Amino acid sequence: MTVVGIDDTDSRERGMCTTYAAHRVAERLRSPDGGDDGPSVAGEVAAGVDRVLLVRLNPAVEHKTRGNAALAVHTDADPDRAFEAARSVVAGGARTGDDRTNPGVVVASGDPSDVPDTAATFAREAVRDHHRIDDAEALLAETGYRAEGWGNGRGLIGALAAVGAWRAFGGTDGDWTYEHIAYRIPDRRGTPREVDRDSVFAAADRHYPAAWDTVDRVEGEAVCVPHTPGPILYGIRGDDPDAVRALAGDVESEPVAATELFVTNQGTDAHLRDARIPEVAEGRAYRVDGVVLASPKTREGGHVFLDLADPEAVESVPMWGSDDAGIASPGEAPIRVEFTGDEADRLQCVAFEPTKRFRNRVRTLRPGDRITACGEVDDGSLKLEKFAVRDLRTTEPATPECPDCGRSMGSAGADQGYRCRDCGTSAPGKVTEPVDRDLAEGWYEVPPCARRHVARPLVRGGFDAPTHPEW
Numbered sequence: 001m002t003v004v005g006i007d008d009t010d011s012r013e014r015g016m017c018t019t020y021a022a023h024r025v026a027e028r029l030r031s032p033d034g035g036d037d038g039p040s041v042a043g044e045v046a047a048g049v050d051r052v053l054l055v056r057l058n059p060a061v062e063h064k065t066r067g068n069a070a071l072a073v074h075t076d077a078d079p080d081r082a083f084e085a086a087r088s089v090v091a092g093g094a095r096t097g098d099d100r101t102n103p104g105v106v107v108a109s110g111d112p113s114d115v116p117d118t119a120a121t122f123a124r125e126a127v128r129d130h131h132r133i134d135d136a137e138a139l140l141a142e143t144g145y146r147a148e149g150w151g152n153g154r155g156l157i158g159a160l161a162a163v164g165a166w167r168a169f170g171g172t173d174g175d176w177t178y179e180h181i182a183y184r185i186p187d188r189r190g191t192p193r194e195v196d197r198d199s200v201f202a203a204a205d206r207h208y209p210a211a212w213d214t215v216d217r218v219e220g221e222a223v224c225v226p227h228t229p230g231p232i233l234y235g236i237r238g239d240d241p242d243a244v245r246a247l248a249g250d251v252e253s254e255p256v257a258a259t260e261l262f263v264t265n266q267g268t269d270a271h272l273r274d275a276r277i278p279e280v281a282e283g284r285a286y287r288v289d290g291v292v293l294a295s296p297k298t299r300e301g302g303h304v305f306l307d308l309a310d311p312e313a314v315e316s317v318p319m320w321g322s323d324d325a326g327i328a329s330p331g332e333a334p335i336r337v338e339f340t341g342d343e344a345d346r347l348q349c350v351a352f353e354p355t356k357r358f359r360n361r362v363r364t365l366r367p368g369d370r371i372t373a374c375g376e377v378d379d380g381s382l383k384l385e386k387f388a389v390r391d392l393r394t395t396e397p398a399t400p401e402c403p404d405c406g407r408s409m410g411s412a413g414a415d416q417g418y419r420c421r422d423c424g425t426s427a428p429g430k431v432t433e434p435v436d437r438d439l440a441e442g443w444y445e446v447p448p449c450a451r452r453h454v455a456r457p458l459v460r461g462g463f464d465a466p467t468h469p470e471w
């Protein structure tokens with residue numbers, strides 16, 4: 001077996017795409033006549049391609065063009081031939097003249113499940129952390145893999161991570177999903193895509209939930225059709241390769257030039273690590289437990305901000321106590337959340353405007369609620385992708401009512417509690433009142449139109465609490 005890793009062949013301005021480069025390498029290996037990639041290569045024989053792997057690396061990496069994708073082709077082709085095929089596709093098709101595009105090709109001989117520990121660890125860290133080009137070069141020297149980098153060689157990081165990813169994420173026992181990508185005829189690229197919307201929505205319903213994130217039903221958006229220029233007509237994602245293929249077959253559209261089925265880590269939450277709030281760092285993505293400190297605020301642009309604290313830095317303080325003895329005490333004392341930590345124990349979370357209706361879920365949170373928040377930490381804030389309600393406050397402080405006349409009591413002065421002026425009854429302070437919460441325990445997520453490639457849709461299951469999926 002041979003593993004061919006490729007990355008960074010695309011450019012924002014000119015709209016190439018690394019999935020397409022990998023597809024062309026796979027075609028070139030499968031079809032000695034060049035497949036859809038032009039001229040035949042004398043003396044080449046057809047090789048088998050077991051799978052094409054689409055790996056989403058750390059979404060926080062600043063150099064990414066869009067979704068930080070790296071690709072690996074698993075083939076039985078001879079490593080030298082595979083290397084030549086990948087080099088010629090990348091050198092011929094990639095935008096190597098664009099100084100933001102720095103392609104890399106890495107070829108390993110052997111089964112993708114047998115790459116060394118160091119290559120698997122490199123791949124795992126590429127999804128959750130940051131590497132330097134030096135790290136990739138050192139590992140290439142150690143493994144002796146064939147490699148070529150263009151530009152500043154940054155693409156070698158992703159290409160190497162793609163080589164190690166199959167083993168890093170469990171091989172055949174791993175949590176893999178699928179994407180069926182349909183590519184456009186070259187002459188049509190750059191023109192508006194002709195995809196029949198109704199056929200997409202009908203097909204999405206037919207194959208849900210085996211295929212997910214095809215459309216956003218509330219926003220009325222066909223999320224499987226990209227907006228940016230490039231060779232992709234649409235990409236259908238799901239858990240079942242037959243379902244994504246069948247769904248694509250039901251879509252009415254302009255003619256399709258070629259298709260490829262990718263095995264991916266999309267929709268797996270592979271980027272998240274568990275941590276406590278004081279441990280979080282920039283440029284990484286987390287799953288953290290916290291207590292809501294204040295009511296969420298909507299700021300300019302419609303972004304919703306939420307102040308979260310480490311549970312160990314919060315105390316629940318009764319709003320009146322035993323030294324108030326002697327005063328009538330209707331009901332139990334309400335609780336106030338008191339923050340006892342320092343700056344490192346707080347984390348601002350944000351649901352940005354494009355997360356649409358998800359913001360209403362966040363707005364419904366109240367001080368004292370306990371949640372688990374997931375997302376990437378950027379510029380000091382956690383960009384919410386999903387959250388789980390662990391414990392909801394079902395009461396809130398309220399002004400007491402007079403037990404005799406039923407009217408609201410008035411303040412009896414600073415720290416004097418409340419009094420009914422008419423009846424003379426008193427109460428030591430605020431009382432608790434039940435509140436209706438428009439939120440239940442369990443997981444809430446951003447809608448499909450705002451989903452990050454690597455974020456796990458709730459409909460996939462595997463969560464530790466009930467789920468409230470968006471579709």
Ligand code: ATP
Nearest residue numbers: 008064065066067068069126130131154155157158
């Ligand atoms: P597209 O989604 O259109 O395929 P992209 O978002 O995948 O584009 P790339 O052009 O591949 O973006 O650029 C990402 C660059 O960042 C690549 O050079 C890749 O090697 C590098 N990179 C990826 N992950 C890491 C990481 N964890 N640390 C450092 N560099 C990384």
